Amino acid sequence: MKKKLLVDLDYVICHPGFLKILNDFCGTNYKEEDFTEYIIDNVIGSQEKIQAFYDYYISKDGYKDAVLFEGAKEILRKLDKYYDIYICSACVMFGAERKSAKLFKDKFEYLIREFEFIDPEKIIFTNSKNIFIADVQIDDRLPNLQGPVKLKLLFDSYHNKNISDEELEKSNVRRVYNWKEIENLLIN
Ligand SMILES: [Mg+2]
Known part of the structure; x- marks a missing residue:
């Protein structure tokens, strides 16, 4: 499995x-x-x-001009051979919660357009990301990495650079800087 x-x-x-x-x-x-x-x-x-x-x-469509991280698509395609991939993304906008319906549509259409190998039935839109049991989780927000997941990876980002190694260790989280590093960690 x-x-x-x-x-x-x-x-x-x-x-x-x-x-x-x-x-x-x-x-x-x-x-x-x-x-x-x-x-x-x-x-x-x-x-x-x-x-x-x-x-x-x-x-507007926030994904019209979205820019992929280097290697993200190619490495996800490789990971698809070894992992059951679920995209887990928040769609309810902080501060405009009840106006967020179109964001679900824009995000879903982007995922379908860009990632033909992602199963549409495995796209999860929720702001409650800590309810899932999984083997690996990758997210850029530490509050989203508090659930019962074996390997939790914090993707380095503008807003999480000040989180100390001690704080990450407390949450059993490892920081990663790019997709090449993720590939090396998850495919051996
Ligand atoms: Mg994020």
Whole structure:
């Protein structure tokens, strides 16, 4: 029986278009490196303006200009031979929870378009990622790596660089920096 692998999408498989759309909305030129926290909406300003941004964001397709991480697709295709792959991705937007329906559609269509080898029935959209039992999980957010999974990998990202090795050790999590490293770890 194949081992179960749970893989996050945003900031693990691809950079979604969120920051580009935020820059378009604000007329700014922020880069991921300018931020240290996951939630970056506070640069927009007032709560009213943030809500207006959410409406603008939802009217766009955040995956139209998504950029894949180097090797992500090829290595996932290889991993598919050895692992039962589940994409596990949050779709309910922080701060705009009840407006999130279109994000499910945009994300699902992107996955279907880009990853013909991923079984559509193995796409899980939830913000509650700690309820799953699996052999391996890859995510860029430490709060999502608290469930009963044997090997938990934190994908290095702009917002998790300040998490210390001690903190990772406490959660039994290992940091990985790229897909080549994931390939070396998971296929031997
Ligand atoms: Mg993510």
